[in-house]
Amino acid sequence: MGPLTGLRVVEMAGLGPVPHAAMQLADMGADVIRVARPGPRAMAELAGATDLFLVTGILAALWERERSGRGQVVDVAMVDGIGVLAQKVWAMRGAGTWSEERHANLLDGGAPFYDTYACADGRYVAVAAIERQFFAELLKGLGLGSPSDFGDQYDRAAWPRLRESIRRAIASRTRDEWALVFDGADACVTPVLTLTEALSHPHAVARSAFVTIDGLDQPAPAPRFERTPPPVPAGPGQDEDGGLRAVLRRWQDG
Numbered sequence: 455m456g457p458l459t460g461l462r463v464v465e466m467a468g469l470g471p472v473p474h475a476a477m478q479l480a481d482m483g484a485d486v487i488r489v490a491r492p493g494p495r496a497m498a499e500l501a502g503a504t505d506l507f508l509v510t511g512i513l514a515a516l517w518e519r520e521r522s523g524r525g526q527v528v529d530v531a532m533v534d535g536i537g538v539l540a541q542k543v544w545a546m547r548g549a550g551t552w553s554e555e556r557h558a559n560l561l562d563g564g565a566p567f568y569d570t571y572a573c574a575d576g577r578y579v580a581v582a583a584i585e586r587q588f589f590a591e592l593l594k595g596l597g598l599g600s601p602s603d604f605g606d607q608y609d610r611a612a613w614p615r616l617r618e619s620i621r622r623a624i625a626s627r628t629r630d631e632w633a634l635v636f637d638g639a640d641a642c643v644t645p646v647l648t649l650t651e652a653l654s655h656p657h658a659v660a661r662s663a664f665v666t667i668d669g670l671d672q673p674a675p676a677p678r679f680e681r682t683p684p685p686v687p688a689g690p691g692q693d694e695d696g697g698l699r700a701v702l703r704r705w706q707d708g
Contacts, residue, residue: 456483456675456684461516462705467491471505471530478509481675483684487701504535560584566617567592567607570646577629578646581620591641596623 461484465476468491480486511528519525537544543561546552551560558564567583583592589607593599598619605612624632629645636643647655653664653671665674665686675684 455682456481457679457682459483459682461485463487464489470532471508474505475508475512477687478505478675479512481684481687482679483682485705504530504532507535507538564613566613566620569617571621571624573624573629573632574626575628575630579624579629579632580644580646582642582644584642588640588642591639592620592643595635595639595641595643596620598623 458479461479463476463479463484463486465472465486465488467473467488473488476486476488508528508530511530515526515528543552546559553559553564556562561568563569565584567581567589570578570580572578581592583589586601586607590601593601593604596619598604601607604616604619627635632643633645652658658664663674664671666672667687675687
């Protein structure tokens with residue numbers, strides 16, 4: 455019995471964030487009925503985080519309805535979601551620390567300590583040692599000495615030399631060898647995994663982060679709830695009572 459048990463949702467089948475948002479509501483226990491539109495349709499790509507904003511908006515509107523007794527339209531658009539998600543970048547732009555030149559910023563691959571690097575086996579590790587203490591652990595694990603050997607971490611003039619040093623060091627070992635080197639270290643260095651590898655990663659296994667439904671591996675419902683954990687979701691299917699009218703009668707009776 456998930457936290458949204460008893461909530462009834464009619465999904466007018468669409469593209470982008472609509473089916474994914476409906477799936478999330480169903481994962482949390484809502485009874486979701488999809489009304490198909492005439493003609494062929496297919497699941498489109500996820501529209502960024504718009505689906506998450508849609509779910510948040512629906513839940514906020516439901517909470518407000520408990521006090522006002524009135525419903526309302528929740529207007530969600532990709533352009534709004536993109537802007538909110540990029541708030542950190544907008545803040546950096548406002549502070550004068552964000553350049554509109556590509557690959558010239560802290561979080562777009564411009565910084566050598568926030569990037570991905572190829573290993574000796576052609577696979578990759580991700581480096582995200584933004585904080586100074588993590589940067590020190592990164593250099594230590596790579597055998598590159600201390601931060602003082604490269605000057606100030608945020609001195610852009612020193613970045614080309616630092617990047618080349620990191621690149622050459624990481625290229626000397628395989629991805630899994632580096633994973634062992636940095637296992638347990640606060641260096642923010644992680645192996646870049648394939649989807650198949652992610653299924654068996656120890657963190658994913660410990661969290662039961664993936665489930666298999668109808669023979670297909672997929673992420674488990676999230677977030678988790680202490681008192682009202684939802685069951686493992688079932689695959690979508692036709693209503694066993696004979697279609698939409700029967701579902702509506704069931705809802706009216708229930």
